[in-house]
Amino acid sequence: MEKNDNFKSELEVQYGILIEANEKAKKQRYIFLLSLVCLTFISVLVSVFFSYKALDNSNKINKGEKESINTNYLTLSTIFKNGNDITINNIDNGYIGIPKEIQITNDGDTDITFNIKISSIKTTLISTNNLVYILTKNGEEVANNVLPLQEKIIANEVKISPKETITYTINTAFNGILEQNNNTNEYHANITIEQNNNKGNLLE
CATH class of the missing domain: 1.20.5 (Single alpha-helices involved in coiled-coils or other helix-helix interfaces)
Incomplete structure (x- = not known):
């Protein structure tokens, strides 16, 4: 048991x-x-x-x-804010254009030079005596002149060091008085950056 x-x-x-x-x-x-x-x-x-x-x-x-245009050629790179064109339609008394900002950077390892020019100009104006541009470099005014009727360099042989960035601003304005019934008041052009070493254009 x-x-x-x-x-x-x-x-x-x-x-x-x-x-x-x-x-x-x-x-x-x-x-x-x-x-x-x-x-x-x-x-x-x-x-x-x-x-x-x-x-x-x-x-x-x-x-x-896209708020800006980026380009790269050789050792320069650029950023165009508000476009790389100058487009003015129906110019009126007191006209002030939208500022065009350009940031230019030397991505290489040696000093180089470049030009800024206004090119591909198309206009109905006979004279641009009262249509002006102001160019500033890093906030400092470097040029104040009338907009050209033919291709023109507005910043010549500008030196830029390796890894340096330079900021330009182009302002446009009309400081005269338009005649009545004047319909010939348009101006169109491109802003071009040219690296001098090899004459290469950025956004031609």
Whole structure:
């Protein structure tokens, strides 16, 4: 009788061990599945995020969302803010143009020189005596003259050191009095940066 009781007790112990082991295995499977679900969810979120960023960047490129024009030639790089053109339509008394800012950087490792010129001029004006431009370099006025009727260099042989950035601003204005019924009052031109070493033009 005592042997049967001992055997029964041993079976109960073994059964308890099996039940406990089974519970542990269930918990481990549950933790594994939960971890797998979390990792999958995070991967989906990351994939959606980068897909959205790629689509957003693509849309920006297709829409041409750009506040400035960047160019690079030889060792000079330039940023034209508000465009690289001088466009004046229907000039009126008291006209003041939008300032054109140009940032010029020497990306090379030696001193170089460059020119700034007004080119590709198209105008209905016979004279530009009252249509003027003011050129500033790093905030300091360096030129004050009438806009040309033919291609003209407005900053000549400007030296720029390696890694240096020079900022120019071109302001235009009309300081005269227009005659009545005068419809010949348009002026269009390009602002060109020319690196002298190889006579290479930036945004010709």
